[in-house]
Amino acid sequence: MDEKTLQLVSQQLPAMRQYQIKAALKLMDEGNTIPFIARYRKEATGTLDEVQLQAIRDQYHHVTSLLERQETVINKIQEQGKLTPDLEKQIEAASDLQTVEDLYLPYKQKRQTKAQKARTAGLAPLANWLLTYPDGDLTAAAAKYVNAGVPDAETALAGAHEILAEAISEMATVRGWLRSYTANHGQLIAKLKRNGEDKDELGTYKQYYDFAAPVKDMSPYQVMAINRGENEGVLSVKVTVDEDAVLNYLHFRLIRTEKRNAATDFIAEAYKDANKRFLAPAIERELRRQLTDQANEQAIKVFGDNLYHLLMQAPIKGKIVMGFDPAYRTGCKLAILDENGKFLEKAVIYPHKPAPEKKHAQAEGEFLRLIEDYGVQMVAIGNGTASRESEKFVAEALNKLSRPVYYVIVNEAGASVYSASEAAREEFPDLHVEQRSAISIGRRLQDPLAELVKIDPQAIGVGQYQHDLPKKELGTALDDVVERAVNRVGVNLNTASYQLLAQISGLNMTIAHNIVHYRDEHGRYTNRTQLKKVPRLGPKSYQQAVGFLRIPAGENPLDNTDVHPESYGIAKKIMADTGIAVSDLGTATATKQLAKVAPADYTTDKAGEATVKDIIASLEKPGHDLRDSMPTPLLRQDVMTIEDLKPGMKLQGTVRNVVDFGAFVDIGVKHDGLVHISKMSKKFVRDPRTVVAVGDIVDVWIDDVDLKRQRIQLTMVAPKKVANG
Structure with missing residues (x-):
């Protein structure tokens, strides 16, 4: 380089x-x-x-x-x-x-313009002569340029005008100044378009029907909303700027003389025309595009941050789970999964109208039978159509049990995409799409990361205006997020799907398939070196991947850590010097001994103190899952409706989405509530992501409920009477 x-x-x-x-x-x-x-x-x-x-x-x-x-x-x-x-x-x-x-x-080569035709007709010298601010009769001077392509002096002057206007519009210094001036002093104005109408009866774009704001103060989410409103034919949008200031600049820049005559007036007409026809529209397009690019970049960042926290949610380990995919007419699909996510049983129940009365009456009995027969400990309910009705059904049924069974509302975005995919058909060829979806919903509760990597990240709705974003840039950014999350956590080499393995450093889909095929043919992996026998997994891929692949209960306990095999020698020396046996790893005794180790004593020409510190941390917690420190899902046993909500009521909720202007929180009713950025703290908050993240469990208070629009306003700042109480 x-x-x-x-x-x-x-x-x-x-x-x-x-x-x-x-x-x-x-x-x-x-x-x-x-x-x-x-x-x-x-x-x-x-x-x-x-x-x-x-x-x-x-x-x-x-x-x-x-x-x-x-x-x-x-x-x-x-x-x-x-x-x-x-x-x-x-x-x-x-x-x-x-x-x-x-x-x-x-x-730049471009289509034939009036200015180019004028140059071809020999009028460039006339335009250059006018820029010298000559005195005298312009018409008489222009008559000298009459020729076969220029019939008269008026045509000659019109051609010179076009040449000057185009030349002025193409001056880099002029464009640079106007771009900067408009960006800093321009106004973006949006209005309800004549005959424009919101498709949403709630008036999605109502706040932009008569909107004006400085270009430099536009928020990314405002830009995205206005762009969508314009694309849907609801809004008309333009960028305005003080035209007098622009023309004063052009005069100063182009007419460097105190005198005024016909030539300077001619040039003034040319720069006014240049601004009106070329400069202003071009700069407006550029700034609109720049605002959109910046908004896209911010929206992609928001999506990425939210996706990362969604992927990093704490798994529910060691629990038998029922996946519950809600529906009305076609029935709710149920799937029973064992502690490791293995599919055990499926069923369809019809707890909601318009199901036949007989099937409606049988629903609760079938649901409770499955709960008891398989010892289900948690029910994962998808948050799609009929979710809240299903939640009410589940809560009432679970209350009839003699043991505690909890339910969790799970974000099912993208579950249908996965269920219809080739990967899902390959895993469950005998199941219908909806039944696969119930399995996916259940597994999302057990291990969000392992299940969500099977889905195109763009199908997971944790952003803002995601369908308006450039697909290539969004795809690259989200792939980076998935790669970062998977490799930070690491994967179990003996249970990971090929979709999960494909996200590991140095691996691709082909090698991931080969790793799974080798496991199927030869049984579980007992040490990391067996990976070298996997077809297509060469030395470079092995080096890049092996540190992120774990083998619990393998031949070498170091294989269940993120210590890279290239550093096993250092790890073994540390253990030998501190008298730690392999069986001691992870115990309080080993932790106490490792705390005494000075990293500087074990550095080599290839491993400095940072690497040695990582090795020590890995020895302290073999098999450590980074997600264990993340918030666990909010378990519920009761249910509420929006009509139950009253201002000042305190609730716990799960953050489902974080956007530029606040966060949407699931508080257990049909619609998520919004905590506006101004209601997140008593202190000024510039970025909601510094306060909350997707998956967080937060205390909120009801600020306002709009039953007609089905909107809930929340606050994270305790009302005074609550705070003082």
């Missing part, structure tokens, strides 16, 4: 040292994955984490794209014989693609 590229990447990432960026890019170039570098090459990068490494990778791609475009533009202008040393320096000095495109615009 050349110094210029490194310098440009470093300029965009000021929080990182240049040596860190250089080392990270070198490791990536050598075929190392981001999870592997973050975990096992900390000394080389100065302990950069996955998010920082992804930022380096993305910025490197951005910079290389910029450099490639600079080279292309320079070559194209050079081919025209118009490249000057000064222009070449300007292009090479540009730090963003927009500046490069501004500089290239006058030389």
Whole structure:
């Protein structure tokens, strides 16, 4: 990598040292994955984490794209014989693609314009002459340019006007100034379009029917909402700016003389026309696109943060679960899963109308029979159609049992997508789509990460305006999130699905399939080295993946830690020096002994203190699951309706989604309540994600209930009478 590229990447990432960026890019170039570098090459990068490494990778791609475009533009202008040393320096000095495109615009091949026709007709000298602010009769001067293609002086002046207007609109300095001025002083205005009508009777876009805000103050979610309203034909949108200020700038920039004559008036008409026809519309399009890009970037970040916390929710381990997929006419699908997620039994019950009365009466008995026959401890209810009616049915039925059985409302977004997928058909070829969905819902409670990786991340509804986002950028960002989550947790080599294994550093879908096939043919893995026998899993893939693959109860206890085999020697030396037996790992005795270890005593030329500290931490907690420290799902036994809610009532809820303007919380009624960002704390909150995350269990108070619009406003700030009580 050349110094210029490194310098440009470093300029965009000021929080990182240049040596860190250089080392990270070198490791990536050598075929190392981001999870592997973050975990096992900390000394080389100065302990950069996955998010920082992804930022380096993305910025490197951005910079290389910029450099490639600079080279292309320079070559194209050079081919025209118009490249000057000064222009070449300007292009090479540009730090963003927009500046490069501004500089290239006058030389860019485009469709035939009126200005180009005028130049072809020989009118460029007339336009250049006018820029000298000459005195005299312009019509008489223009008559000298009459020719076969220019019938009269008026046509000549009209052609010169077009040449000047186009040239002014293509001046990089002018475009740069106007772009900056509009961004800082412009207003974005939205109005209800003539004959426009909200498709939603609740008036989704009502707040934007007469809306105006400075461009620089627009929130990403406002931009997304306005864009959607415009696309649906409800809103008309425009960007306005003080035209007098713009024209004053153009006058100062283009007419550098105190005198006023026919020529200066002619130029003034040209720059006014240039602004009206070319500059203002182009800058408006650019700024709208820039606002949209920024909003998309923020929305993708929101989606990624929410997805990460959803994936990292604490699993419910060692529990027999019933997956409950609600429905009305077609019946509720039930699936019984053992402690490890193995499918045991299925059933369909009809607890809701319009089911026949006979089937309706049988529903509770069948439900309770399955609960008792299989010793079900928890019921996972999907949050889709008929969810709240099903919740009421389940709560009332469970109250008739002599032992406690709890239920949990599970976000089923994407379950239907998975259930209809090739992977689901392969796993359960004899089951209907809805029955597979009930299994997926149950498994989401048992192990959210293992189940959710089977689903396209874009089908999991934990973002804002996700269907409006660019699919490629969203897909890349969400793939990064899934990869980060899976590798931070690690997977059990003997139980992981091929979908889960495919997310492990260094593996792909083919190798993941081969790992599962080898397991099916030869039985469970007993040590990590057996992976070397898996077809297509070469030395590099083994190096990248092995540290993230766990073998509980294997031949070597180190195989159930995230210690990489390349560091087993250090781990064994630490154990030997502290007198820790293999059987002691994870005990209080071992932890006490390991606390005395000085990491500096065990560093090598390949493993520094950061790596040794990780080894010690792994020895303290073999088989540790990072998710165990995350909030556990909120277990329920009772049910409420929106009519039961009263202002000031205190409830516990589960955060289902976090957006720029607040968080949506499931409080056990049909609709999630909104905690607006202003109601999250007594202190000012700039970003809701600094307060809550998807999956958090939070205390909330009812602020307001709108029964007509079925909207619930919540607050996380205790009302005064509650706080003082």
